[in-house]
Amino acid sequence: MISRSDLGRLVPLDGSVPAKTFVLEVHTEDPLAYLSEIGTDNVELTDDAYLWRLFVPDAGEFLVDGLDQRFWNFHTIMPSADAAAWLRDRVESRRDTDWMWLPSAHLRHVAPGALSHRVRTEFDGGRLVSSEDAAQDLRVQLTGSHAEQLLDQISAMPQYRHAVSFHSIEVILDDPDLGPLREAVKRSGLFAAHGEDFVHHAQFVRTVVGRYARLIEAIEARALRFTPRRDSDAMNEMLSPDVDEPVGASFSGVPIGIRFSRQIEDLRGFCEELFSARAPFRLWGRPEITEDYVVVDAVDLHVGQRLGIEVGRDWMRIYLTAGSCGNTVARLVSNLQIGFDSALTLSQPSLQEVAALEPIAG
Amino acid sequence: MPTNAVLDLALADGLNPAPLAAAGWQVVCLEVPVLTELGTVVCDVVLFNPDIGHLLVVEAKSGANIEPDQARKLAAIDPQVLINAGGVTVPQAVRPRCEVLFACLARHSTRITQGLAAAGLSTPVLAVDANAAYLVDPAMASADLGGALGEASAWIHPIARIIPFDHESPAHVFDGPVQAELVAAMARGRPSVTMRALTEQVVSHFALYGKRAQGQLVRKITEATRRAVSKEPERLRFQAATGTTEARVVILRSPEQFDRRGRTQGYQAVFSGRGRRRPRPQVPGQMDLFIELDQAERVTTDETGQNDSDGSDDVRGGERP
Numbered sequence: 280m281i282s283r284s285d286l287g288r289l290v291p292l293d294g295s296v297p298a299k300t301f302v303l304e305v306h307t308e309d310p311l312a313y314l315s316e317i318g319t320d321n322v323e324l325t326d327d328a329y330l331w332r333l334f335v336p337d338a339g340e341f342l343v344d345g346l347d348q349r350f351w352n353f354h355t356i357m358p359s360a361d362a363a364a365w366l367r368d369r370v371e372s373r374r375d376t377d378w379m380w381l382p383s384a385h386l387r388h389v390a391p392g393a394l395s396h397r398v399r400t401e402f403d404g405g406r407l408v409s410s411e412d413a414a415q416d417l418r419v420q421l422t423g424s425h426a427e428q429l430l431d432q433i434s435a436m437p438q439y440r441h442a443v444s445f446h447s448i449e450v451i452l453d454d455p456d457l458g459p460l461r462e463a464v465k466r467s468g469l470f471a472a473h474g475e476d477f478v479h480h481a482q483f484v485r486t487v488v489g490r491y492a493r494l495i496e497a498i499e500a501r502a503l504r505f506t507p508r509r510d511s512d513a514m515n516e517m518l519s520p521d522v523d524e525p526v527g528a529s530f531s532g533v534p535i536g537i538r539f540s541r542q543i544e545d546l547r548g549f550c551e552e553l554f555s556a557r558a559p560f561r562l563w564g565r566p567e568i569t570e571d572y573v574v575v576d577a578v579d580l581h582v583g584q585r586l587g588i589e590v591g592r593d594w595m596r597i598y599l600t601a602g603s604c605g606n607t608v609a610r611l612v613s614n615l616q617i618g619f620d621s622a623l624t625l626s627q628p629s630l631q632e633v634a635a636l637e638p639i640a641g
Numbered sequence: 642m643p644t645n646a647v648l649d650l651a652l653a654d655g656l657n658p659a660p661l662a663a664a665g666w667q668v669v670c671l672e673v674p675v676l677t678e679l680g681t682v683v684c685d686v687v688l689f690n691p692d693i694g695h696l697l698v699v700e701a702k703s704g705a706n707i708e709p710d711q712a713r714k715l716a717a718i719d720p721q722v723l724i725n726a727g728g729v730t731v732p733q734a735v736r737p738r739c740e741v742l743f744a745c746l747a748r749h750s751t752r753i754t755q756g757l758a759a760a761g762l763s764t765p766v767l768a769v770d771a772n773a774a775y776l777v778d779p780a781m782a783s784a785d786l787g788g789a790l791g792e793a794s795a796w797i798h799p800i801a802r803i804i805p806f807d808h809e810s811p812a813h814v815f816d817g818p819v820q821a822e823l824v825a826a827m828a829r830g831r832p833s834v835t836m837r838a839l840t841e842q843v844v845s846h847f848a849l850y851g852k853r854a855q856g857q858l859v860r861k862i863t864e865a866t867r868r869a870v871s872k873e874p875e876r877l878r879f880q881a882a883t884g885t886t887e888a889r890v891v892i893l894r895s896p897e898q899f900d901r902r903g904r905t906q907g908y909q910a911v912f913s914g915r916g917r918r919r920p921r922p923q924v925p926g927q928m929d930l931f932i933e934l935d936q937a938e939r940v941t942t943d944e945t946g947q948n949d950s951d952g953s954d955d956v957r958g959g960e961r962p
Contacts, residue, residue: 371901374829503803507848508673508728525683525851527673529728534801536656556908563824563908565817572799576821580908583828585821585842587805594656594798600845626655 282326287477289342290354292460298477300484301353301366302468304495304606306375310345317369317376335365344481350379350488352481359471374583377606379468379491380613383621384635386445387427389464389487390452396461397449398426400621402442406552407619409544414442434622441541444621454479466613491609494633498605501630503532503598535608536626537595539619546573549619550590556580559614564588579607594626642800643701643744646769647686649801650790656798664789665690666697670727672849675718682714687727694735695785696720699742699767705749707756715741716762740783742767750777772796804846808857815865818843820912823869823877827895827911833880835887836863866890872912 281289290298307313314322314331321334329346339357355362370376402417409415417439421429427448434443449463460474462483470487472480508527543549550573554564564577573590586607587598597608612634615623625631651661651668666688673684686699700715720737723729731737743766745753750768754777757764765782767790768775775793776782782790806814822843826834834842840855840862841847847855870877875894882888896907 503845505671505846505848508670508726524674524681525672525849525854527670527683527727528846528848529670530668533652534654534656534803536654538655556905558905563828563911564821565912567817574802576817578821578825578828580824580828583825583830585818585825587802589799589802591798596654596656596798596801598802627653628655 280324280326281330281332283330286330286342286344286354286481290356290477292472292474292477292480294356296356296358297463297471297473298480299355299357299359299362300470300472300480301355301362302379302470302484302488303351303353303366303370304349304377304379304604305345305351306349306604310348313375314343317373335361338362338365347485347488347492350492352484352488359469363469374581377581377604377610379466379488380606380610381464381466381468381487381491382494382609382613382634383443383445383466383616385487385490385494386448386464386466388636389448390450390462390483393450393452394424395427395448395450396424397422397447397463398430398445399447400430400443401446401617402444402621404442404618407549413438417442419443441620441622444616446617452479452483457482466617490633490636495605495609497630497633498535498599498608499603501533501535501599501627502601502603502605503530503534504601505530532599532601533627535597535599535630537597537612537615538624538626539593539595540622540624541620542592543590543619546571546590546592550575553590559617560611562588562611566590579610581610582607642746643703643767643769644685644699645800645803646774647688647699647701647742647744647767648803649796650774650794651688652801652803654801657796657801658794660789660794661688661697664785665692666695666789667691669729671846673723673727675723675726677714677717677719677722679710679714679717682711682718684715684718684723684727687723687729689727689729690785691730691732692735693785694720694731694733694737695783696723696729696737696739697742697786698723698739699744702743702745702749702753705745705752707743707753707760709756709760712741712743712757712760712762712764716764740765740786742782742786744769744774746770754778769800806844808850808854808861810861812861812864815843815861816868819862819865820869823866823890823892824908824911827876827892827897827908830895830897831892833889833891835889836866837887839866839890863888869912872914876911 292298314333318333323332325331329344331343333341333343338361339355342354344352370378399420404415419430430443434440447463447465452460457479458475460472460479463471470484505528508529547568550566550568553560554562554566554575554577556563561580562577563580564575566573566575571592575588576585577588578585582604584603586603589596599608625634648668649657650659651666653659653662669689670687673687674681675684684698685701688697698715698718718739720739723739724731724737741764743753743764745766745768747768747770750766754766763781766777768777773793773795776790779787779791822839836859840859843862844858867879870879870890878891878893880889880891896904899907
């Protein structure tokens with residue numbers, strides 16, 4: 280059996296094809312059963328309790344690292360298209376599995392201090408932006424040292440600042456101890472790497488995932504939670520026919536606010552599209568629309584969870600309830616950045632701080 | 642509205658002003674029964690400011706009248722009893738104190754203020770309307786509370802709907818949430834949901850209420866479910882309670898049974914009032930001609946075998962359709 284130290288040999292960074300790591304958000308209590316289910320029993324244990332080999336017939340294998348019990352790494356040297364298609368089928372058919380949904384700023388500042396070699400932005404406002412808008416669809420790919428600087432220039436132009444949404448970035452890292460590494464990262468949590476040391480790549484992935492996990496945890500910490508004040512025995516007593524007194528509940532949480540940098544001109548059309556059940560939002564809802572305000576009991580079809588949403592001309596409020604997945608909000612934010620306003624901000628400063636990473640000084 | 646207004650003033654979501662949060666108050670519990678020398682009273686909302694040990698007990702009134710006995714009980718609350726009843730954590734060694742605040746609709750504030758005066762109470766009153774929240778007479782409030790709410794708080798956005806409905810809300814209010822929860826159940830592939838479970842899912846604040854109010858909520862959710870079933874008889878069936886089983890809604894057909902494209906169209910049709918959602922009309926001349934160019938380029942590249950396999954191009958492979 281293999282162990283963690285074999286990862287560098289099985290997923291070589293210096294091979295003829297780049298090593299890939301897909302990061303998936305997985306909710307399971309039984310990792311092996313989960314893997315056996317998605318991998319139709321083509322799973323092999325290793326010496327490491329959190330590392331498995333998952334074989335894809337006629338295509339190759341994934342080395343699955345579940346050390347972070349929520350964000351799993353699927354390492355592979357399979358062709359990207361094959362690996363992505365195989366994982367996409369699992370993600371789309373399950374309620375317990377999702378991609379990462381990196382906010383634009385997490386890509387923009389993916390490796391503070393590193394040389395960004397190539398960047399790509401994709402803004403596709405075809406469904407949510409008016410055809411009269413200055414930028415309905417804006418895609419830029421630039422290769423060169425500090426490639427992000429052109430995008431900063433475009434962002435500085437008021438009519439385009441909402442349309443610069445980072446989709447992928449490639450950076451070159453050169454660590455005196457870990458060696459050189461070229462890393463490309465896509466907003467859905469796909470990493471492609473070429474270099475010398477797998478450990479360097481793994482640590483880079485961990486850094487990006489760690490930042491994203493902090494955002495998800497910060498979102499979930501704001502979920503509205505009503506916790507009964509009495510224990511179960513007292514609850515039973517409360518539920519007896521003679522008693523009709525509230526038990527009281529402790530309360531925590533706060534709605535999550537989004538501020539847009541631009542106005543929603545056609546609020547009805549915007550909401551009909553947003554809650555149409557279509558990808559990428561996959562939100563279902565029957566919005567109650569007044570002139571400047573929309574209320575909707577929406578359903579995140581990806582996870583099958585209801586969430587309340589309000590929309591105004593330049594803001595949105597999301598009510599996440601206890602037990603809901605923070606990825607729901609991250610997916611909404613990431614897709615709004617791609618499809619409506621890349622310059623949106625989260626209205627709570629402490630939440631915005633973890634969503635919009637600023638470069639580390641020095 | 643008054644309960645949600647007080648919660649909004651105390652929850653710093655960054656949209657509406659939150660002067661109570663800015664001054665250090667936190668919402669700690671709701672609907673807490675507290676024993677006083679005059680009998681038990683239920684506190685609608687309890688906030689705590691740990692820096693100054695100030696407990697703010699809010700009585701939210703939708704109507705124009707107060708109950709004098711209830712108001713006197715609220716005024717008699719011992720802060721130490723409230724701390725235990727509400728499970729309030731006191732992180733600093735400060736002497737706790739308690740203040741009562743009545744929150745009401747602005748159009749009823751005169752009647753509420755008069756009612757409190759008639760009961761011999763000098764309790765501050767927070768008036769709320771769609772534009773702002775303000776203390777009717779700031780002089781009635783403590784210096785700390787007056788400092789926080791001394792000026793009117795104008796709503797920049799609609800008041801947050803933390804408690805979107807309760808057991809006294811009109812029946813139609815429950816239709817939207819029930820329909821959404823049934824769609825969520827379809828997405829999760831659940832075969833059926835009992836009325837009790839559905840109620841607890843729809844009413845996330847169900848734990849707040851006593852048995853009678855909970856029973857009212859279950860009844861209203863059940864009625865809303867029956868209306869939902871009548872709209873979607875091919876997808877849903879209501880199954881009444883029997884001697885051994887609870888009333889439940891059975892999901893007969895879910896869009897999850899379809900392939901990807903059919904699934905989206907299936908969800909669009911649920912509770913739409915029409916068989917199938919019309920696709921967005923395409924404006925003539927908006928056909929994406931670049932796609933044709935991209936497709937031609939891809940074929941050309943494949944034929945010449947020039948597969949670019951460097952890092953960032955490889956990333957393209959993970960694109961979702």
